[in-house]
Amino acid sequence: MTLPKIYHPLLLSLLLFSVPSSAQELFELEPGQSMLMYGKGPGQDATINPFEGQDCFAVIENTGEYSFIIRVQFQGEITLSQIIKPGETKQLLFKAHHELYLDGTAEGTMGASVDYRPLESESESNSLLKRYFQNMLNPQVDPTAPQLINYPTLAYSPETRWEFGVSSLYVYSANRDLTNRLSEIKAFTFYTQENQYGFWLDHALYTDQNKWFVFGRARYQSFPLFYYGIGPESPSEFTALIDGNYTLLRERIFREIKPSLYFGLELDYQNLGSVDYLETSSNYIAPEFGTNGSSNLGIGLGLHYNSIHNAMNPREGLFSEWAFLRYSDQFGSDFNFTTFISDSRIYRPVKENTVFAAQLYGQFTTGNAPFNMLSLMGGESLMRGYYLGRYRDKNLLAGQVEYRILPFSFSKRWGASVFLAAGQVYGTDHDFDWNGFLPTGGAGLRYLIFPDKDIYTRIDVSYTREGSGVYFFIGEAF
Secondary structure (H helix, E strand, O other), rough: OOOOOEEOOOHHHHHHOOOOOOOOOEEOOOOOOOEEOOOOOOOOOOOOOOOOOOOOOEEEEEOOOOOEEEEEEEOOOEEEEEEEOOOOOEEEOOOOOEEEEEEOOOOOOOEEEEEEEEOOOOOOHHHHHHHHEEEEEEEEOOOOOOEEEEEEEEEEEEEOEEEEEEEEEEEEEHHHOOOOOOEEEEEEEEEOOOOOEEEEEEEEEEEEHEEEEEEEEEEEOOEEEEOOOOOOOOOOOEEEEEEEEEEEEEEEEEEEEOEEEEEEEEEEEEEEEEEEEEEOOOOOOOOOOOOOOOOEEEEEEEEEOOOOOOOOOOOOOOEEOOOOOOEEEOOOOOOOOEEEEEEEEEEEOOOOOOOOOEEEEEEEEEEEEOOHEEEOOOOOOOOOOOHHHHHOEOOOEEEEEEEEEEEOOOOOOEEEEEEEEEEEEOOOEEEEEOOOOOEEEEEEEEEEEEEOEEEEEEEEHHHHHHOOOEEEEOOOOO
């Protein structure tokens, strides 16, 4: 069978990227003590800054058990004042001729380390690259500021040959207020050696005080679709390789009606056009609806409960969505059908830096849905290890559990997860069967790529009865 594509992001080789710096110096501060680190000259400064007279980075780590304050002054005026908590590391843009102080609180004796790093490396050819990854991977000077990452991707499969892509992620909090939930915009574009291409755009946006929630995704791609048939007993090898242009626009616009409870409009437009059957097998059976493509618009309503602060790395809370979408020729659709969706998730901390996550998902269809809009099993989020659409039918019921360590107790950035899932599709010709659930499971590594936003990148390996899949993404699977 065709296995999920394996991604080899070039970013991964840079995760351990380091920048030369001066030796760190360790200090202790007594309660209420203020200590000058640098800025008034020999005999008064507690540290030596090898970049004297130049702009540089000051890297301060809280190595003790109590918080203290980082203070920067210029000509007697305070230009920066930040609290640094135990275990935190902050990298500051330290301007020339400024003064750096550490101010103790009244809690107890505090520990700190101070280091200085250059803005420019010795080699001008790679200084911009080093600075980019240093700024990306190290804590921000201002944790309320938005953050952007761009990185290349590389993938290979026999059907597409080499695939080259670029991914982007932009995260922020409305009004730069960290009490607002984290908003995200993700983009991905790719091109293959078989002249296939695509563009994806996903977003989850909150307004101030989380009053409005806009959640959706867009897809446009010219890419082959592997069709295995309909139902849980479809063949292990695909029966048709279908080429075409696929467009998806899915949007949810919700208004908070009670704390964490949202209600609103759901829209879904999907078009499969320019269909061409590149390859069919002897046991290929054409689907009853949508064989030559179709265009369908669905309109519906959704009820959404969400108490999660960070959707890319939920550590505690509940998420539940109940929605229906009606596709009708009155809206310009080629087919008439209705889809009902139920998606419920729970996240619970088990002990420090560990999370237990669980999800139960159902998608149920009535009417005459085209084959490309049936319930699809597989993909990078639910039922990892199966090609998305390996199994399809009118109904899908699936669940998964995952145990995440974010991060390990011996590391500030590396973590891991293990996960198990089971699911099945069923429909008019295939009844639901309690013994019909297909299992999948695996494990993955995590790396804290945005410390201030608590966002990890993940590499997951998942195994099924039919093969395996490898996935690289930023943010948790669910």
